[in-house]
Amino acid sequence: MLDDRKLAVLRAIVEDYVSTNEPVGSKSLVDRHNLDVSPATIRNDMAVLEEQGYITQPHTSAGRVPTDKGYRLFVDRLSHMKPLSSADRRAIQTYLAQAYGLDDVVMRTVRLLAQLTRQVAVVQYPSLTRAVVRHIELVRLAPEKLLVVLITDTGRVEQRMVDLPERSEDDDIAHLRALLNASLDGRRLTEAVAIVAGLTESVPPAGRANAAAVFSVIMANLVERNEERIVLGGTANLAAPDFSQGLREVLQALEEQVVLMRVLGNASDESLLSVMIGRENPVEGLQTTSLVSSGYGSGGETLAKLAVLGPTRMDYPGTMGAVSAVARYVGEILMES
Amino acid sequence: MLDDRKLAVLRAIVEDYVSTNEPVGSKSLVDRHNLDVSPATIRNDMAVLEEQGYITQPHTSAGRVPTDKGYRLFVDRLSHMKPLSSADRRAIQTYLAQAYGLDDVVMRTVRLLAQLTRQVAVVQYPSLTRAVVRHIELVRLAPEKLLVVLITDTGRVEQRMVDLPERSEDDDIAHLRALLNASLDGRRLTEAVAIVAGLTESVPPAGRANAAAVFSVIMANLVERNEERIVLGGTANLAAPDFSQGLREVLQALEEQVVLMRVLGNASDESLLSVMIGRENPVEGLQTTSLVSSGYGSGGETLAKLAVLGPTRMDYPGTMGAVSAVARYVGEILMES
DNA sequence: CTTGGCACTCGGGAAGCGTGAGTGCCAGGG
């Protein structure tokens, strides 16, 4: 249905439009790429491409512009991820290697992505659901006030204050601590919820009220905290005149962490690099943008996702290369630490 | 030098310009405000005001626009903070009261400020410097890996992983924990630094290497962490056509937390409400904006600052009212918890 | 000091014009 040349034409149109930001016409196409046919031929091809919905003209007698569908085809079949220069790679590695602590890793990752792509970077904190409990610490701050600290193997630390229903002694707390650690150490958070739920019975009736309070906090922390945090960077790149259009909507969508989470969730299954183009995005405010996302994680597991958001008219091969490289290196760093 | 009527004229100009976003002329001034003099008189006054640098005309034969100096006078002498409606107050209180934990308080505060003022909200996390150490917990994750958790009376929890130079036993760590808590509990963080520095000697030589590692991490956390975190909200309000001008610069400046910190630091001394107008701002990218800031804190102490950033052409009385009210309520919430 | 009158200025919108890039279609040639 679309012969090789028509595909080549589409590819050329996307490339030119991305680099010039102006509708591209038949003549300039033949000039810039060495398709050895005449402009007229190209025009015929373009007519077909337009009929099929891959390109469109902003107004009669202007050049053509790719549609979302056009970009989609381009991404799927006409382009390959462009690997980063080795200089870039080294820079990424050393910059990430200097990170100290999970927060720092995430922050550096965001900066890297934003800088490499000159677009908006989105990084999700590693998810807890696959993480494993490494330690639980209870700190008695006052007879009726307790601090619960939960540490996972991903280096994440969650803490929460608990008001106890009854006065407590150091010994009670020590017992509770021992019980919790014995039961939970090395377990996945998902399993841990079930375990904690069944734990109340192993507590002597005397301390049961306090224990229940602690348990419920722990469970809340484990489950509810699945709504993870997201970090943004490079927002300033939105101001590039590229898409002043809909800027407000985009900024608004970006501020809604919940919305962003959902989008990322929809985006790619697991660790594959995935691209969401324009109207493919379920969030209205983001339908003028494209999102290149990838999972990342340590070992074989995908802990969370990161992404780059830019105008539909974006350098897909380059962005994909950057996202994929950064995802890989972050994974490595996480594994080491 | 400036009689009452001239001041009234300046006030009127500011008010009109803020609400219409168009240069204001002599005629419309007399119409909208009931100054019972003729336009010609106003023109004379305006000429004087312009000569003194309080207003300016974008081009000949356009109305006048306030200068930074004009806004400054307006804020200092011509306007009063406009208190919030009691409905707004109640809304703030209930919304903040639902907050759970420091993070949540800060997040809600940011949202409130952004929504109330329809501008960009900036909230600094409560500073540690005045806080008091409540507890230090050491968690032994592995023979050579330790987690240090520092808890302050403001409910803040700082944690950090430490790689120990030597293998450790549970007992060693317990001793260290006891020592630290005995020395630091109830001390201000600022004092604590000095104390920890002198603590190495009280450790038996055997464990000294490990202790030193822990101490240095604690000190680093206390001192260095003075560079606090900042949370932003309402960035989408920047897209309001008001000041598309310099948007990029503003976004850029906002992303640089360090820069923002410095600005907030310069801004107000202590808990007073303070306003920084246009070029008064040391950061170049923010010289088209004004910043209304206030300290907030629990008890008598100022723990940190919060602010609202908007175009120079902003509703100062309203913004000041909102900032001041939110600051007060956040303080109260912090005190309770 | 205020006021009405008056001439002047000039930004900005409306209208008109020309240009050129780009198109679709067609008829002829490999």
Add this chain to the structure above:
DNA sequence: CCCTGGCACTCACGCTTCCCGAGTGCCAAG
């Protein structure tokens, strides 16, 4: 059947021109 050159057609965009009206400064009189 597909490619090609030719040709007439279409518009967005940039340019000028023009006009209008809001707003000004100045001045002389009250």
